[in-house]
Amino acid sequence: MSAMLERYQALIASGELRRDPQQRAAAEVLAGVQDQLEKNGNNHNGFLKRLIKKSEPVRGAYLWGGVGRGKSMLMDLFHETLEITAKRRVHFHAFMIEVHQRIREERKKELGDPIPPVAAALAAEIRCLAFDEMVVNNSADAMIMSRLFRALIVDQGVTVVTTSNRPPHDLYKDGLNREHFLPFIDLISSRLEIVELNGPTDYRLDRIGDMATWHTPIGPQATAQVREAFFRLTDFKPEDAANVPTGELDLGGNRKLFVPKSLKGVAVFSFKRLCAEARGASDYLAIARAYHTVIIVGIPIMGPDMRNEAARFVTLIDALYENRVKLFATAAAEPENLYPAGDGAFEFERTVSRLKEMQSDEYLALGHGEPG
CATH class of the missing domain: 3.40.50.300 (P-loop containing nucleotide triphosphate hydrolases)
Known part of the structure; x- marks a missing residue:
C-alpha cells in the first residue's frame, strides 16, 4: 500500500x-x-x-x-x-x-x-x-x-x-x-x-460546527469569531495570518475588484468596499459566483442618509442568497435593526428575512449555487 x-x-x-x-x-x-x-x-x-x-x-x-x-x-x-x-x-x-x-x-x-x-x-x-x-x-x-x-x-x-x-x-x-x-x-x-468528488456531505460544515455566522456588536470579539471561521474554512494556519493571499476579481469591462483576503473560495470584504462604492448587481453576481463563502466586516446601522448603501446591500444579499453563498458578518446590530427608517426600508424587510434564513442549518447545508 x-x-x-x-x-x-x-x-x-x-x-x-x-x-x-x-x-x-x-x-x-x-x-x-x-x-x-x-x-x-x-x-x-x-x-x-x-x-x-x-x-x-x-x-x-x-x-x-x-x-x-x-x-x-x-x-x-x-x-x-x-x-x-x-x-x-x-x-x-x-x-x-x-x-x-x-x-x-x-x-x-x-x-x-x-x-x-x-x-x-x-x-x-x-x-x-x-x-x-x-x-x-x-x-x-x-x-x-x-x-x-x-x-x-x-x-x-x-x-x-x-x-x-x-x-x-x-x-x-x-x-x-x-x-x-x-x-x-x-x-x-x-x-x-x-x-x-461530489456528494451530499459537506465536511467543512463540521469544522465550523455550531459557530454563529452573524456577530454583533462590532468589536474585537466579533472580529475574532469571523477570523476563526476563515481559518477553519481554509485550513490556513492562524500563526501565518499576515500571509493570507489577496485576490483580484474580474468584473468585466476592464474593471477589477481587489479582494483583501481570498483563499479556497472564501473572501473577506469590508462593508465600505462593497456598499459605499458605486457598484451594481453584476459586481455582486461576480462575487457570488466566484466564492462559496463571503465574510463581510463592519456592517453599520444605516440611517436615511445611507439609502444608497442600503440599496446596494439589498442587491448584494440577493446575489449571495440566490447563489447559496455562506455569509459570515460583523455588524453593529441584528439584521432587523440595520435599516430601521429611510427610502426602501419596507423593501429591506425581505433582506432581513433572507439574512435570518442564511444563518440556518438548512441554508448552510446547501451547496454553492445549488437551488433551494
Missing part, C-alpha cells in the same frame, strides 16, 4: 475521517500518480531527465467537486507523502501571480515569446506541480493558461495535480474570449485523470 493510502487509512481508523467511497476512489487515483512519480526517481536533472522526457509523462489528476468534500485534505496527503524532492504545492491564485511576474521579467529581455522560457524555468525546479482551487476569473489568466500548461505538461513533462470546485468544461464559463481557453480544457481532459 502506498504511503498516501496508509496515511488515509490511519485517519479513518483514528476517527478523523469518515468512510467515503468517492473519497477513497480519489485517494487511490492520487496514490497511483504518486507511485509512478516515485518509480521515476528523484533526479530530475541531466541525462536521466532527458530519458524520462522521451517517454510518456506521468498522467496527473484533476479532482473536482463541491465545498467541503475533502479535496484539499487529499491534496495535502498526496504532497506530504510524495517521496520526491522536485515537487511543489501551491494555491492556484498565488501561482498565477508568480507566472505573470515571470512573464513580465521575460518580456524585458525582448527575446520573443516569453511562455516557453517561463515553462522551462518552472520545469527545471519541479517534476510535480500540485495546485489547490483552480479557478479562472479573468481573461488575462485564461489567455496564458492554455499555452503555459501545454508547455509544462507536453513539452516539459511536468505532472500536474489540481483541485477545483468545477468540472473542466465549466472553467471560465461564459468568460470573455472563452474560445481561446478551450484548448486548455481539451488539454486537461486528455492529460489528467478527471475525478469527481
Whole structure:
C-alpha cells in the first residue's frame, strides 16, 4: 500500500475521517500518480531527465467537486507523502501571480515569446506541480493558461495535480474570449485523470460546527469569531495570518475588484468596499459566483442618509442568497435593526428575512449555487 493510502487509512481508523467511497476512489487515483512519480526517481536533472522526457509523462489528476468534500485534505496527503524532492504545492491564485511576474521579467529581455522560457524555468525546479482551487476569473489568466500548461505538461513533462470546485468544461464559463481557453480544457481532459468528488456531505460544515455566522456588536470579539471561521474554512494556519493571499476579481469591462483576503473560495470584504462604492448587481453576481463563502466586516446601522448603501446591500444579499453563498458578518446590530427608517426600508424587510434564513442549518447545508 502506498504511503498516501496508509496515511488515509490511519485517519479513518483514528476517527478523523469518515468512510467515503468517492473519497477513497480519489485517494487511490492520487496514490497511483504518486507511485509512478516515485518509480521515476528523484533526479530530475541531466541525462536521466532527458530519458524520462522521451517517454510518456506521468498522467496527473484533476479532482473536482463541491465545498467541503475533502479535496484539499487529499491534496495535502498526496504532497506530504510524495517521496520526491522536485515537487511543489501551491494555491492556484498565488501561482498565477508568480507566472505573470515571470512573464513580465521575460518580456524585458525582448527575446520573443516569453511562455516557453517561463515553462522551462518552472520545469527545471519541479517534476510535480500540485495546485489547490483552480479557478479562472479573468481573461488575462485564461489567455496564458492554455499555452503555459501545454508547455509544462507536453513539452516539459511536468505532472500536474489540481483541485477545483468545477468540472473542466465549466472553467471560465461564459468568460470573455472563452474560445481561446478551450484548448486548455481539451488539454486537461486528455492529460489528467478527471475525478469527481461530489456528494451530499459537506465536511467543512463540521469544522465550523455550531459557530454563529452573524456577530454583533462590532468589536474585537466579533472580529475574532469571523477570523476563526476563515481559518477553519481554509485550513490556513492562524500563526501565518499576515500571509493570507489577496485576490483580484474580474468584473468585466476592464474593471477589477481587489479582494483583501481570498483563499479556497472564501473572501473577506469590508462593508465600505462593497456598499459605499458605486457598484451594481453584476459586481455582486461576480462575487457570488466566484466564492462559496463571503465574510463581510463592519456592517453599520444605516440611517436615511445611507439609502444608497442600503440599496446596494439589498442587491448584494440577493446575489449571495440566490447563489447559496455562506455569509459570515460583523455588524453593529441584528439584521432587523440595520435599516430601521429611510427610502426602501419596507423593501429591506425581505433582506432581513433572507439574512435570518442564511444563518440556518438548512441554508448552510446547501451547496454553492445549488437551488433551494
